[in-house]
Amino acid sequence: MYHSVSDGLHDPYRIAVSPHRLRRQLRWLRARGLRGVGVGELLRARAAGRGAGLVGLTFDDGYQDFLDEAVPLLLEHGCTATVFVLPGRLGGTNAWDPLGPRRPLLSEPAIRAAAGAGMEIGSHGLLHRDLITAGDAALREETARSRALLTAVTGGPVAGFCYPYGAVDARAARAVREAGYGYACAIDPGPLTGTYALPRVHIGEQDTGWRLLLKRHLHPLRRRALTARESMGAGR
Template sequence: MTRAAAAVRPLVLMYHGVGTRTARRDPFCLFVPPDTLHRQLRGLLDRGWTPLTLGRYLRGDFPARSVLVTFDDGYRALLDEGVPVLRGLGFPATAFVLGGMFGATSTWMADMPDEPLLDADGVRALADAGLDVECHGWDHTDLVNADAATLTRQLGRAAAVLADITGRRARAFAYPYGAHDADARRAVAEAGFSLAFSVHDGAGRYAVPRVDINATETDATFRLKTWRGYPTARRMSGAVPSLRPALHALIGHAHRP
């Protein structure tokens, strides 16, 4: 990415699953209904945002009002319900999948351990559908304070398995839970990734922050989260713990069955 491009860093959105889930089945609000995803992405296009592939993001070849859409974890529902939305809009996206959990379920979350993940054929299908398929680690292990063997498995081994499936080396990494420390960032760079994404806590090229989009978003909160000043406002609100819940109560939440 060029220095000029870095000065106008694109908006990076972080989704997880696509589909309609009850609050009981999805207590972490990870799944956005397909019609909501369509409305959100259609709205970005209508407001003049340029959607980016990962390659274009890395080249720094984008106008100031640009957005990279990412999906974490590699849920099977992304292929079944998300890809049709993306294809219908011609909207590129990047998916971060777990190299050691193809065909498994979301067992790292005790409150929702049974959500199906893509198998190897599903990961290939994502790539064939035009998504950039990148690395999210081996099994969703937190990399903060990880030892060398863990980092090797979560980065090098996961990337190698993913390359066998997609036919190309992963260029980007997304930290499980968005969590990272200096050793994890160094290991990501040494493993050959071009950049890595966190969530709210940024630290240069190997911890690029993203804005999380979840099942509770209304049209108003989505517009708020795509405002350029939102990350700064969110950090500032951390100093006043009651402020963020109060704002959400004022703006509202999407109804969930």
């Protein structure tokens, strides 16, 4: 789970990784016979019994630096990723972060450029609102409306959703499923873990090789793995 790929900005939420660090992390993956892919591709491969050696890479919030910095590095290392964007804030900034610097978000042309480079486009909601506290109308906007808008932007189906702030409960997961998504990513969903609440590991600037190794081994111990049946359910 990545967010911004940038250098030199004040980073109180620890959401940034520098291009230099990302290059080293991707090199670390490739040196171990691993390849980063979008989550949709990972789930389809697992359902077909060929997911060995694949690692799902995600970039939340849809920052412009995903296209400028991350995409060239991903392609350089033979990888792809899923970027979760906010169709209600296209070309805007991360106004939901009160303490952090303003970071520009992807515009419609930039999203299409990322998709054209082979990246999966998913929804991060409409405006980055917490779905647990959202009313019914806001919940529909964040899930169903955001998917409809992204479908219009990309010209293709939008399979993936990512919960803003990683916040998910049974009501939010049900809304995502009913909106037509094939899967959804959370952070640490506990007993809700499944196709509509996939757990992820945060990766940041401090994650050197030994920390990546530790996180790789701890992840399956801390989070329940999906069964083959659950992986197949996400491929629709």
